Amino acid sequence: MSEKLNSTQAKARNPLSLNAVDVLLLDSESSPLHTLFMHQLTDIKVIASLNLRQIISALSLKPAPSLIVINTENEKIDAFNALIRLKQQKSSARIPVIMVSAHENVDDRIRAFSLGCDDFISLPLRQDELNARLYSKIRIQAKQCEIQQLAYNDELTGLMNRRGYNQALSSEWARCRRAKKSLSMLLIDIDNFKYFNDHYGHHKGDELIQYTANTLNKVCSRSSDSSARFGGDEFVVLLPESNYDNCAHLAKLIIDEFANSLSKTMEIVPAPQVSISIGISCLVPSNLNTPINLFNEADQALYQAKSLGKNTWQIAR
Secondary structure, eight states, X not given: OOOOOBHHHHHXXXXXXXXXXXXXXXXXXXXXXXXXXXXXXXXXXXXXESOHHHHHHHHTXXXXXXXXXXXXXXXXXXXXXXXXXXXXXXXXXXXXXXEEXXXXXXXXXXXXXXXXXXXXXXXXXXXXXXXXXXXXXXXXXXXXXXXXXXXXBOTTTSSBOHHHXXXXXXXXXXXXXXXXXXXXXXXXXXXXXXXXHHHHOHHHHHHHHHHHHHHHHHHOOBTTOXXXXXXXXXXXXXXXXXXXXXXXXXXXXXXXXXXXXXXXXXXXXXXXXXXXXXXXXXXXXXXXXXXXXXXXXXXXXXXXXXHTTSSSEEEOO
């Protein structure tokens, strides 16, 4: 598995914490704009930083801020380059960006909007109008996040749904192809789920699906890993830059974690005869293969695992 930081490690090494931040200000903490925000916007949390690299790293963690504000007047910031970088990053592309300037320059406005800026504020501005524009963007972002959650996440488990998986697969496939890095997939199925569901009822069946999702969240801890409920009792995990050995190790951890706490968590004793089987595939994206190949190989490996008696993993060969 690649040496990317998981979220806990990243927080430890990155002093910029975005927990419950409403506004991230790309500016110095001693600037008049930051002072204005801190004094006037008393009911929202504002964090200021000049370190763009640190900001982008922090944005990969959750929760993300509702709004990013760039002070174009700070000479230590290349405001337009920062805007480009923020809109290019997956973690910040959907976060609204407001640029603030003390000068009324139409060319700067046009350039900012063409690069994806959501609003351009020229100072001085009445305080009530500034507040209204900031709060409006925060409200809109909150609503968009809610819609995004409903559209791309499974209601029962909180994992990505089929639509979210398709989007993540397309994005990771393109990224790994550009970088000439591997992309691996774990296709996971709950063994004997129909028996369990029929015997214990749909309510317990839903609990078992939630328990499986929680197991994936616990074991697949890298920020780059993506877990989804593919449908019914089937799940999929995307693992960028992971080789077969690392994927096999992770698959074993998932199977063991699933089995170890099943009876206690599900409050069913003795433990029902349910387990999970996993199929593993790994490809380096190129013009010789497609995401469908990655899925089909994982599906064939899952079939092999089932044929061998279930409760195991197999690698596509």
